[in-house]
Amino acid sequence: xxxxxxxxxxxxxxxxxxxxxxxxxxxxxxxxxxxxxxxxxxxxxxxxxxxxxxxxxxxxxxxxxxxxxxxxxxxxxxxxxxxxxxxxxxxxxxxxxxxxxxxxxxxxxxxxxxxxxxxxxxxxxxxxxxxxxxxxxxxxxxxxxxxxxxxxxxxxxxxxxxxxxxxxxxxxxxxxxxxxxxxxxxxxxxxxxxxxxxxxxxxxxxxxxxxxxxxxxxxxxxxxxxxxxxxxxxxxxxxxxxxxxxxxxxxxxxxxxxxxxxxxxxxxxxxxxxxxxxxxxxxxxxxxxxxxxxxxxxxxxxxxxxxxxxxxxxxxxxxxxxxxxxxxxxxxxxxxxxxxxxxxxxxxxxxxxxxxxxxxxxxxxxxxxxxxxxxxxxxxxxxxxxxxxxxxxxxxxxxxxxxxxxxxxxxxxxxxxxxxxxxxxxxxxxxxxxxxxxxxxxx
Amino acid sequence: xxxxxxxxxxxxxxxxxxxxxxxxxxxxxxxxxxxxxxxxxxxxxxxxxxxxxxxxxxxxxxxxxxxxxxxxxxxxxxxxxxxxxxxxxxxxxxxxxxxxxxxxxxxxxxxxxxxxxxxxxxxxxxxxxxxxxxxxxxxxxxxxxxxxxxxxxxxxxxxxxxxxxxxxxxxxxxxxxxxxxxxxxxxxxxxxxxxxxxxxxxxxxxxxxxxxxxxxxxxxxxxxxxxxxxxxxxxxxxxxxxxxxxxxxxxxxxxxxxxxxxxxxxxxxxxxxxxxxxxxxxxxxxxxxxxxxxxxxxxxxxxxxxxxxxxxxxxxxxxxxxxxxxxxxxxxxxxxxxxxxxxxxxxxxxxxxxxxxxxxxxxxxxxxxxxxxxxxxxxxxxxxxxxxxxxxxxxxxxxxxxxxxxxxxxxxxxxxxxxxxxxxxxxxxxxxxxxxxxxxxxx
Numbered sequence: 001x002x003x004x005x006x007x008x009x010x011x012x013x014x015x016x017x018x019x020x021x022x023x024x025x026x027x028x029x030x031x032x033x034x035x036x037x038x039x040x041x042x043x044x045x046x047x048x049x050x051x052x053x054x055x056x057x058x059x060x061x062x063x064x065x066x067x068x069x070x071x072x073x074x075x076x077x078x079x080x081x082x083x084x085x086x087x088x089x090x091x092x093x094x095x096x097x098x099x100x101x102x103x104x105x106x107x108x109x110x111x112x113x114x115x116x117x118x119x120x121x122x123x124x125x126x127x128x129x130x131x132x133x134x135x136x137x138x139x140x141x142x143x144x145x146x147x148x149x150x151x152x153x154x155x156x157x158x159x160x161x162x163x164x165x166x167x168x169x170x171x172x173x174x175x176x177x178x179x180x181x182x183x184x185x186x187x188x189x190x191x192x193x194x195x196x197x198x199x200x201x202x203x204x205x206x207x208x209x210x211x212x213x214x215x216x217x218x219x220x221x222x223x224x225x226x227x228x229x230x231x232x233x234x235x236x237x238x239x240x241x242x243x244x245x246x247x248x249x250x251x252x253x254x255x256x257x258x259x260x261x262x263x264x265x266x267x268x269x270x271x272x273x274x275x276x277x278x279x280x281x282x283x284x285x286x287x288x289x290x291x292x293x294x295x296x297x298x299x300x301x302x303x304x305x306x307x308x309x310x311x312x313x314x315x316x317x318x319x320x321x322x323x324x325x326x327x328x329x330x331x332x333x334x335x336x337x338x339x340x341x342x343x344x345x346x347x348x349x350x351x352x353x354x355x356x357x358x359x360x361x362x363x364x365x366x367x368x369x370x371x372x373x374x375x376x377x378x379x380x381x382x383x384x385x386x387x388x389x390x391x392x393x394x395x396x397x398x399x400x401x402x403x404x405x406x407x408x409x410x411x412x413x414x415x416x417x418x419x420x421x422x423x424x425x426x427x428x429x430x431x432x433x434x435x436x437x438x439x440x441x442x443x
Numbered sequence: 444x445x446x447x448x449x450x451x452x453x454x455x456x457x458x459x460x461x462x463x464x465x466x467x468x469x470x471x472x473x474x475x476x477x478x479x480x481x482x483x484x485x486x487x488x489x490x491x492x493x494x495x496x497x498x499x500x501x502x503x504x505x506x507x508x509x510x511x512x513x514x515x516x517x518x519x520x521x522x523x524x525x526x527x528x529x530x531x532x533x534x535x536x537x538x539x540x541x542x543x544x545x546x547x548x549x550x551x552x553x554x555x556x557x558x559x560x561x562x563x564x565x566x567x568x569x570x571x572x573x574x575x576x577x578x579x580x581x582x583x584x585x586x587x588x589x590x591x592x593x594x595x596x597x598x599x600x601x602x603x604x605x606x607x608x609x610x611x612x613x614x615x616x617x618x619x620x621x622x623x624x625x626x627x628x629x630x631x632x633x634x635x636x637x638x639x640x641x642x643x644x645x646x647x648x649x650x651x652x653x654x655x656x657x658x659x660x661x662x663x664x665x666x667x668x669x670x671x672x673x674x675x676x677x678x679x680x681x682x683x684x685x686x687x688x689x690x691x692x693x694x695x696x697x698x699x700x701x702x703x704x705x706x707x708x709x710x711x712x713x714x715x716x717x718x719x720x721x722x723x724x725x726x727x728x729x730x731x732x733x734x735x736x737x738x739x740x741x742x743x744x745x746x747x748x749x750x751x752x753x754x755x756x757x758x759x760x761x762x763x764x765x766x767x768x769x770x771x772x773x774x775x776x777x778x779x780x781x782x783x784x785x786x787x788x789x790x791x792x793x794x795x796x797x798x799x800x801x802x803x804x805x806x807x808x809x810x811x812x813x814x815x816x817x818x819x820x821x822x823x824x825x826x827x828x829x830x831x832x833x834x835x836x837x838x839x840x841x842x843x844x845x846x847x848x849x850x851x852x853x854x855x856x857x858x859x860x861x862x863x864x865x866x867x868x869x870x871x872x873x874x875x876x877x878x879x880x881x882x883x884x885x886x
Contacts, residue, residue: 002445068518068812075511097540099812099813099814101851138812141809141812142812160854161604161851161854161855164854164855164857164858165814165851165854167857167858167861168805168808168809168814168854168857169808169809170809362611365611365612366584366611366612366613369511369542369581369584369585370542371542371608371611408544408604408608408851408852409851411603411604411607411608411611412604412607414607414610414611415607415610418610418611
C-alpha cells in the first residue's frame, strides 16, 4: 500500500473532555509554568507539551528524515492466524524498519530538530533497553548535536550492542547509576551493585541538563509531546487499513512510559471518543504493572525527585522493578495522558509474566519470521490470547498491534529463555506498598 | 517507487559466448553428470544449475515468502554524496530488510522450497559470518525442514547472536571444525584451535549430507543456481532506477563466494554483453584476494576435497584466510560464473584492508544512518573511492551498489575498530603459494 507520510501529528489533548491535571514543580508542588520547563526543553517542545491544537504540522526537515523508513509497513499476520486457527484478522504495524530498530526515532528526530532550531548543542537523556538511547543517538548524529546517554545498568550489561550502536552514532554512553552526577553517586554509595532503573537514569540526565546552560534534556516517553510525535504510527495504520476496508475491533500496544502505545492507539481513541466502538489495550509486565496495579495519583517522574510531579498511574517513584529483559517497560509510572484515558475507562490494561511473553515471541518469530523485542512481545502475548478467544467464540474480530521494535539486540534474552534461565517475577506487592508510602503531598 | 517482485530469475548462462567449464568429480576428475549431484541436491536445482534458459519462472510459493521483504528498497545516498562533495550519484539496494538481515534468503527460500517439493526432510549447510546460516534457517523453518548448520568457529565465537537467531528459527548449529564429521575430527586432531574456514565447514556439511539418505546439502553461494536466485536484486534495481532515468556507470558489490555480487550485477552484465557501457566491480578483502591475486584454474570447492572440482579463481583449497571480521568473504575460491566473467574482462576486482573498510562503514553509518555488515562495507569502501575520484575529475557518474546486509550482528567488530584493536593483514602471499601447490591435476 503506497501511502504518504503524515503531514501532521495528532494531539489528543484537543479531544479530551477533562483537562489534563497540571504537572507540578518537584520542589514546591506548585503548578509548573512553561518557564519552569525552559531549563530542560526548547520552547517549541514546551508549546507542543501544553498545546490543545488538534493537529501540529510536521516540518519538512523532520519528514525528510522520517522518509528513511516511513511510512513503516502494515502487514497482516496471516501465518499466525492460520497457526492459531483463529477467525480473527491480525494486523501489525512494523516499526523495526527504522535504523535504530524501533519506534523511538519518530520523536527523537523531532526533538533533536526543535533543539537544533533553538541553537542547543548538547542533549542528555536516559535509556532502558537502549531503544530510546539509540533512537536519540541516531537523531542527534543526523542534526550534529552532542548526545550523552545514561543507560540503565542492567541493560548496559545485558545489551552491550545497543551501547555499541549509540557509539557508532557518536554518543557518549554511561551506565546508570553513574559517577557523572550527584544523584548517581548517591545511589552508588548506598548500593554499588544497583541494577539501576529508568527513574534513576532520568534523575542523572535531568541533573546534568539542569546544571549545564548549554545542555537540554530529552525524554523518550511519558510527556505529551513525545506521545504526540508517535501518532504518525496510528495515522499511517488507519490509512493503510482503509483500502482493506478493515477497522480494528481491538488495538494493542505494549506500555512502559506509554509512547509506542499512544502512537498506535491515540488516533483510534480519537474515533472512540466520537462514539466508534474499539477496544484499546495497554500491555505491561507483571513485574512492573503500573496501570493494572498502580495508584492514579501525583508522583515524581524520577527517583531523585528532580523531574516534575505529574498525575499518573504509579507504583511509587522509589520502586525499582525486577530485572526483566523488557528494559523499556521497567518504569514506575506511565504517561499522564495514557493514565487519564485509563482512569476514564477509554483504555484497558493487561499484565503478563516474562516467560509467557517470550513463548509468544518464539511463536511469532517461528510463524511470521520476524523476531520481536521483548517489549513488543508483550503486545504479541495479548494479541495471541485475544485471537485464541476469537477461536472459542467464533468472532471474526480485527486485531491491530504495534510491533514496536525488532529483537536483534535482545538475543541474549532469547538464549536465556531457550536455556530455561528466564525467571518469572510475581507482582512485587510488598515493594510497591512500601514505595507508595513516599508519594509527594499535593495541597 | 512501487514496483512488482520479479516473476523470474535471470540465468546469465544463456548469454555467455563461451560455455562454462564443466564441474568435475572430486575423486575421478571426470566431468560431473547430473546424477553425481543427485546425492546432494534436489533435481529441480540440478536442472537450474545446468540450464541455459535465459529466464526461470519463480513459483508463487516462493514469491509469497519474498513478499515479506521484497521488493527491497532502492535508495539514493544523497547525504553521502553531499558529505563527499562529489558530483556522482550514489544509489544502493538495501537487502538488510529481510528477516535474517541480508540478501541470503533470496536463494535460501528457493532452495528450501525445491527441496520440500521433492520430499527432503533434512538439510545441512555451512555458514561463515552466519548470514547464510540464518538465511537458510529462516527458509527451512518456513517450510518445516530440519536444518543443521556448520558455522565457521571464528564467527561462531565472534558473532554468538547470529547463532541465537538460527536457533530461534529451529536450526542446530555446530562450530566448525566440529566432532560431528570425519572431516571435522581430522582437522581438530591436527589443530584443536583451528579458527575454521568456509572450506572446512563445506566439507562437514557435504559429508553429513552425502552419508545420510534423508539429508540434502544447501550452499549459500558459488553455484550457478544460487547466483541466479539472487538476480531478483539487480532486476528490481533496474526497474526502480527506470523512473529516475538513471543507469549506472559503475555497479559495485562485495565478493566472497560471489552471490550478492552476482545478484546485483548479472542483469547489468547482460546489458554489457549486448554492448551497453557499464563498469562492474567485485570487492574483496586484501586478506583473501581471490579474484585480484588468485589463479583461474580447476580446484576443489572445499578443504577436504569432497565438493566438486570447478574452474574458478582460487587461492588454493588448503588456504585458510586470516581472521578478518567479514566472515562471509573468507572463501578460498569464487563462483565459476563470476570467475569466467572476470577472466573475460567483463568485470573488475578490487581488494581492501579491513581498517579502511571499517572507516567507510563508519562514514556510511554516521552520514546515511544505516549500519552496514563488514561484508557490505567492502562495497562501500569502493563506492566512496570512486565517488571521490569523480570529485577530482568532475564526472557526474551514477554508482549503484549492493548494501547486502546490516551490521546489527557485527557490532563487536565495530567495537574492535573504535578501540583500535582491528588488525590489518597483508596479502598472505607465502600461504597462498604453498596452498596453490595442492591443486588437483585435470587431464
